[in-house]
Amino acid sequence: MLRITLKSVRGHFVRFLLTAFAVMVGTGFVAGTFVLSDSIRATLDGLFNQASKGVDVVVRGTETGAAGQASSGRAALSLDLEKQLAAVPGVKRVVPDLQGTALIAGKDGTAVRSGGAPGLGFFWDPQGQSFTLLDGRGPTKAGEVAVEKRTLELSGLAVGDTTQAVIGEHRQSVTIVGEVKFGAGTTFGATAVLVDAQTARTLFAPDGRVGDFQLEAADGTSEATLRAAVAKVLPADAEAITVTDFNEENQEALGTALGFITTFLLAFAGIALFVGAFIIYNTFAMIVAQRTRELALLRAVGASRPQVRRVVLGEAFVVGLVGSAVGIGFGVLVAAGAKAALRSFVGIDLSSDLPVDALTVATSLVVGTVVTMVGAYIPARRAARIAPVAAMRDDLSIPAKGLRLRGTLGLSGLAVGAGLVVTGVTRDDIAWLLVGPGALLVVLGAIVAAPVIARPVIRVVAAPFAATLGVVGRLARENALRVPRRTATTASALMIGLALISALGVVAQSTKASVADLVAQEIRSDFVLSAGGGVAVPTSVGPAVAALPGVQSVADAVGFGVRSSDGEDLGASAGTAKGLGDNFDITMRSGSLDAIDRGEIIVNGDTAAEQGWTTGSKVSLAVGALGQKEYTVGGVYAPMQILATDIVVGEDLFEAAVPAAQRFNQGVFVKAAPGADLTALRAALVAEVKQFLVVSVEDGEEFQSTAAAGVNIILGILYALLLFSVVIAVLGIINTLALSVFERTREIGLLRAVGLRRRQLSGMITIEAVTTALFGALLGTALGVGLGVALQRGLKNQGLELLAIPWSTILVVLAASAFVGVMAAVLPTVRAVRLDILKAIATE
């Protein structure tokens, strides 16, 4: 039996090759995901181990509130603590963790940036082990810097050059005196500039506070012993932790943050495999149908049903194994692609190679092979049911079962799914537990019902061909309808990918429209200053800009963490009543915006309702690094996107609560004074922020398109990933057509004999392919747009206020699908026109 299996694989080589290719793409994603996450883990390991070399214990502030962007949510520690710590027995060295932002201008005069990754500033510690000097020397006085290797490469500068830099918030001219290497080789994409210790103290800790101290133990003192000794002298708002625990904590946090990449890729692996399973099913179903007589002969000469089943499953095993083995290689390519994408879009640089370990290989092989065998199971069972007498029968058509049950089942699945989705999205808050399974049910229902839907849809799609091309168009239409199940399965593969693409398209387009609307509706600013990505706008920009003539007021976009008395983490932003009131369209439900200038807080209407707070309530909160204190709710504002945080505090409270080094200002909103010359103001703003290298000035419209650009990048990545499932679907169409051509050899011979030209024959096959592809595309886009609209409705309160359907994208998708059909028809067509008429007619 094994020999029969192997011979069959060899005999139907090309067909199995296409199937194996589908398996390959699916498994490639699985393997790629594993390779990538291993690479991330290896990079993180290296990063943390290197960063903590020569460190045994870390002293940090106790946790007070939620971590915000760049804010640790921990109490800041006074630099004075350094002396106390140094006096503890067993401490060899105390290093305050002085770091902040630092950027240098490259050769072209613009800031050296790596994607959206932050520009970090450290200080040069001659005894430290995180950085190794490669060239020159370490900086020893103000105006000198050492630059990390890759950063220096990006800058186009060399040791000895002088350039402009922004250290902390201070613009200055610096000389590059050295080149350093970060121990692990990568800073995860961030640029790094090192200054001398004294400069770091002044610029990175202007308020005399730092996040933590790193302690090195004297020889013979263990981490644990040192930790215990240090803990005794610490004030209440500080804690000591061994570096082992510290690293573990950080790694876990970062690992979770990056884990989404793994989940994300696995989702696409799932989609690719799911689509692949259709192709596998279809291929085996057709091969079994074709070989009915051969399989019946096996039965007639004494093979048992399980044996016949094993022959077919054995073929699936071989195909699956080969496909997934090649898929592992493809996976490395996927991982390499993802690595490059992370680097250029997110600025995350993975230093590690792409490791392929035994687990990756084993998982990929098992997943690929099992999926193939599952896909082939039904055809295998059908093969086993072939009666031995079929060997003697002339008529080989396998009686098709009625589609009524399938139609009823599929359409009711579709209806129930749609019902769940609608119920899920028509609530105040989208109910994912209804929407998720509902959407899945809709897609599955569509797949099940597809053969029934195929008939009317294909009739409509093929109508123009039948009308203009006469019998060729009619033949193509009838061929597409001949085995509705097969056409539907082939089209379903395309449908899944296109449904996802168009659903995403609707959500993305709605997001863009909503963002634009938000800018128009909620923002009254004339200009927005921002640095983009992981770099903050220096906090001094706001006050400096506010002082410019023609500026009425400014508002900073700052976010930080607040923890309520019962431990709930809330988000907060800050500003002055005037700045916020001028720049944003805030509606107060009660109380007054001015309250924040008096040290009170104002609360988002949604949060107020959840927490049961009203104007005048006294609430206990830990704001930023401050401990729990009581604050008065000075007002409640109507929920809005631009102030989507839970509470808003005044400028003074913000400065007290968040250490300078942890303030992260995403942008400055500028409102011009009435009658101000906007052109002149813009020029003044540009001149003012020029010194900060990375800050750009945008008006409302530009800000709007920048915001939309982010959506476009994410959309681009998603589309690229979904394209793989479309590629698999194309393979499916090729496969189905090739088999159909093979099955209809005699018919093609007959048509050619009675005068069908080669051109007409190609046309017939191409139209069949185009019709099938368009059927899948129409079904997919219809489902996708439906789901997309549902999602928009559901996310209405989360910022997706406007519905926008990307009709042009959808038209492009439909046109591309037709083109895909034409492409898929090429190989089968070549084969069909080359058929020898006589041999074709003589074929059984």
Place this chain on the structure above:
Amino acid sequence: MTDGHVTAAPAGAVAQAVDLTKVYGTGEAAVRALDGVSVEFERGRMTAIMGPSGSGKSTLMHCMAALDTPTSGTVVIDGVTVNGLKDKALTTLRRDRLGFVFQSFNLVPTLTARENITLPLDIAGTKLDQAWFDTIIDTVNLRDRLTHRPNQLSGGQQQRVACARALVSRPAIVFADEPTGNLDSRSSAEILGFLRRSVDEFGQSIVMVTHDPVSAAYADRVLFLSDGRIVDEINEPTADSVLARMRGFEPAGRQA
């Protein structure tokens, strides 16, 4: 070409072969399926080609019908020299001047009987001559079956549809390859009777390959092939005369 059985060429030849040779394979494995056949088929007559398996009768018909290319020799159909024609011209020739009836699988399963019949016209984009169509339909007695698909028709009905299709474009000549090979005797008689009527009533020229003496008896003339040569012919045959003649030379053919 010395066997002396070549018919004197009448003025009304619709198809003509001159010194036709067809060799399959090369070297030791070479098989001469046709070995210098020269023959003419008269307009408005029905010719049957007979011979044992492997005698070359099907090859002769395929070459005459522009379905196969001879190794050497010339084929002229309705005044057109087939040799050297490109696929496009050959296709047009088959579509416009030839009709075909095969032993089995004569119809496109996705088309109705009517669509199958008009297929050559539809492919060519030619307008249907409704009167002629009606005449054919009534002759083959298919009027109430026109909307049926092939799988809803009996074998005899399917073959009648095939005959109607072969005639609908008023071809110069119809080639029928064992048209009754898969049919019972009653259906066979229907088909043959119909082919006969088309010759008598419409002046159709027909070439039919068969191994059945009863079928051959419907023809005006029977050619006997053996080992790739025409070895004999009978005009105005009867089933008995054909059978007698076959018995006469068959052993010789086998020994060769």
